[in-house]
Amino acid sequence: MRISKLSLVVGFPLVLGACATAIPGAYTEPKAGFSNVASQITPAIGKRTIFAQTQAENEALRKQVHAMVHRKTISADTAVQVALLNNKGLQASYANVGLSAAEAWQQSTPENPVLSVGILGIGAAELGLSRAIESMIAVNILDAQTRKQRRALADVNFRSAQLEAVNDTLTLANQTRQAWINAVAAFEAASYLKRAKATSDAGSELARKLGETGALNKAGQAREQAFNAELAGQLAQARLNADQAKEDLTKLMGLWGTEVDYYVPDALPSLPRSVGQVSNVEGKALRNRVDLRVAKLGLEAQALAFGLTDQTRLVTDLEIISGAELEREVEDGETSSEITPQVELEFAIPIFDTGKARMRKAELMYLQAANVLAERAVNVRSEARGAEKSYHASYKIARHYRDVLVPLRKTVEQEGLLSYNGMITNTFELLTDVREKLSASLEAANAKRKFYMAQADLTAAIYGGGAGSGGGGGEGATLAAGGGAGH
Numbered sequence: 001m002r003i004s005k006l007s008l009v010v011g012f013p014l015v016l017g018a019c020a021t022a023i024p025g026a027y028t029e030p031k032a033g034f035s036n037v038a039s040q041i042t043p044a045i046g047k048r049t050i051f052a053q054t055q056a057e058n059e060a061l062r063k064q065v066h067a068m069v070h071r072k073t074i075s076a077d078t079a080v081q082v083a084l085l086n087n088k089g090l091q092a093s094y095a096n097v098g099l100s101a102a103e104a105w106q107q108s109t110p111e112n113p114v115l116s117v118g119i120l121g122i123g124a125a126e127l128g129l130s131r132a133i134e135s136m137i138a139v140n141i142l143d144a145q146t147r148k149q150r151r152a153l154a155d156v157n158f159r160s161a162q163l164e165a166v167n168d169t170l171t172l173a174n175q176t177r178q179a180w181i182n183a184v185a186a187f188e189a190a191s192y193l194k195r196a197k198a199t200s201d202a203g204s205e206l207a208r209k210l211g212e213t214g215a216l217n218k219a220g221q222a223r224e225q226a227f228n229a230e231l232a233g234q235l236a237q238a239r240l241n242a243d244q245a246k247e248d249l250t251k252l253m254g255l256w257g258t259e260v261d262y263y264v265p266d267a268l269p270s271l272p273r274s275v276g277q278v279s280n281v282e283g284k285a286l287r288n289r290v291d292l293r294v295a296k297l298g299l300e301a302q303a304l305a306f307g308l309t310d311q312t313r314l315v316t317d318l319e320i321i322s323g324a325e326l327e328r329e330v331e332d333g334e335t336s337s338e339i340t341p342q343v344e345l346e347f348a349i350p351i352f353d354t355g356k357a358r359m360r361k362a363e364l365m366y367l368q369a370a371n372v373l374a375e376r377a378v379n380v381r382s383e384a385r386g387a388e389k390s391y392h393a394s395y396k397i398a399r400h401y402r403d404v405l406v407p408l409r410k411t412v413e414q415e416g417l418l419s420y421n422g423m424i425t426n427t428f429e430l431l432t433d434v435r436e437k438l439s440a441s442l443e444a445a446n447a448k449r450k451f452y453m454a455q456a457d458l459t460a461a462i463y464g465g466g467a468g469s470g471g472g473g474g475e476g477a478t479l480a481a482g483g484g485a486g487h
Contacts (some may be wrong), residue, residue, distance in 0.1 A: 022111065024453075032101035033100070033162045033165075037094065037160070047079070051094040052269070071261065075265075080166070082255075086254035087172055099161075100160075100162075103158070108151050149208050150435045156304060163297065170465025181449060183242065185236070185449035188268060189238050196231060197235050199435055204227075249264070278464040281385065281388045282381045282384050288464070289380050289464045290465075291376065296373060299370055299372075302368075302369040343392060370458065387454070387457045387458040390454045398447040398448045401440070401443055
């Protein structure tokens, strides 16, 4: 008598086919989610952006950027457009959108069944190569049961990644525009200091010659020369600040090599004739702020995660193993077979970990997300109000310097020149008037810079991408105090 056993899986869990669902095309596209990102950029800032994935696309972008910047004087709009096309950090943010799409794709795909095969009794001569073959297929039932929730959570994360990419784009655009403003303002300040230095050089030389004739004492000479020396240091620092500001702009635009051979204007544009009121700035910010929408999706994600945790609180791993056992008996040259179905169920017994800790954690994470959203809404309102106030206030200040202070200093200079020609005042008084007029012009330029920074902050406060600077930036250059030697 010879007996052989053959365990073969002949049945598959029904859930394997029942839970398989179609994969949305939004997850499988080569540039999944990017079209949605790009569609939100143009209405907000009027610029386009591209997600380059191939060498050909990168080469085409390189040529576009080269044509826009190489040995050209670029505007703020050009700088922003170049940054959106050429900044590699932004490309990495777009790639993250693709990663979240791939994750959603993965969560939409049923888990592969596990096949195990065993060969027993190798070398049994009377039966050939093997006496028994055992094979089983295991399918995770819990995976199928929770796939809908996990897919929904992955979809929320996918949408959140798109909004984060939009916010990254707006942030880069705002940073680039402010970097351009700072660079141009730095060069404008350096030009005013250069003119002031030329006036100071004349005063210092005059003081030296008067000292040689005995018409000016040593204290008067030293006073004028000290002022000139201090101004020389300020001019050197202003030039360094201008170079550094331009380098910051270059970095944001992602330029290197020969592409850094570009120029910025020598001065910021003139102030507009007027600025209009922004109606319902809080409402616009609440509707358009991307970071607020990200916070809302974060709350939605936590709600889905809470439901998933509740569903798997007790049973964290559930597998079904199904098949059939075929037993064959050979006796007296006759073969008889018997088929026995078999089903196995494997799961973790919730003896120690009952899931209460995980439920409490999920509950607190949801509460945390809700409070983060509420705080973000309050902050958005405040930032919008503050940005609007700063925008209008900085415009009034800049106009005051332009329309009041600078003309008065110019009048003082002109009247001083007339007095000098009439031999009423001396040369040093005239030079002092010139320096004070240049100082007023420098302050007016700095006020103009703050206005344009506040303008950029207002846009960021409505659409997103701001850093809460409130139109800040470093203080502009100022002329050295003192100077003006007497007889």
